[in-house]
Amino acid sequence: MLRPAGRQARGFFLFVGLSHRSSGVVCASIDPVYALLTMSSSSxxxxxxxxxxxxxxxxxxxxxxxxxxxxxxxxxxxxxxxxxxxxxxxxxxxxxxxxxxxxxxxxxxxxxxxxxxxxxxxxxxxxxxxxxxxxxxxxxxxx
Ligand SMILES: O=C(O)C(=O)C[C@]1(C(=O)O)C=C[C@@H](O)C=C1
Structure with a gap:
């Protein structure tokens, strides 16, 4: 799981994060807000x-x-x-x-x-x- 909980609902496709959904399937989704948050001055x-x-x-x-x-x-x-x-x-x-x-x-x-x-x-x-x-x-x- 690369993204914090609560951000999985966002259905955007910019930042790849892997998460185990209840089905047990590993899903890849991308979250622009998370991408921006993690794009700190160190990026x-x-x-x-x-x-x-x-x-x-x-x-x-x-x-x-x-x-x-x-x-x-x-x-x-x-x-x-x-x-x-x-x-x-x-x-x-x-x-x-x-x-x-x-x-x-x-x-x-x-x-x-x-x-x-x-x-x-x-x-x-x-x-x-x-x-x-x-x-x-x-x-x-x-x-
Ligand atoms: O060229 C001059 O005679 C300067 O004194 C330099 C300078 C400037 O900083 O550019 C300063 C004061 C003058 O009114 C005109 C230009």
Whole structure:
């Protein structure tokens, strides 16, 4: 008997379970609910796909770190030239380009805009914090 009692009544055919009915005949039946219940995170397809997602998420975070390092380089240049941290023209060009790339890959352009809106907001904060840290302490912003 491979299936728990009480599930034998289900007349579906997905998961093979052997059971001795009252007749003594061994019946084979398949139960989708049981199949789903037993398809826990240890089952191979789900585990493999989650492992792939974990790798992709790691790659995304590593790319963000790389982007952050490039932004730090820009921050240094802008600070030397006393340029503004924010560049609205660059931001709108970047967003248009990314929305186009999203469309080409069947990803929601709004999702990409939200994500990059957040990434750029952090980028701007980081650049301002670096400028602030570089100032003599008596000239730093408080709060
Ligand atoms: O390209 C710049 O000038 C940056 O400072 C980088 C960056 C970004 O994170 O992409 C951040 C702020 C600007 O408004 C535009 C772009």
């Amino acid at each position: 191979t397809p789900l585990r493999d796909i989650r492992s792939r997602i974990d790798q992709l998420d790691r790659a995304i975070v590593e790319l963000l770190a790389e982007r952050q390092s490039a932004v730090d380089d820009i921050a240094d240049i802008k600070e030397q030239k006393n340029d503004n941290v924010r560049d609205p023209d660059r931001e709108s060009q970047l967003m248009d380009r990314l929305r186009g790339i999203a469309r080409d890959h069947d990803v929601s352009p709004d999702l990409v805009e939200d994500l990059f809106g957040s990434i750029i907001a952090h980028s701007v904060d980081r650049q301002n914090d670096r400028r602030d840290d570089a100032r003599p302490s008596r000239l730093r912003k408080v709060g």
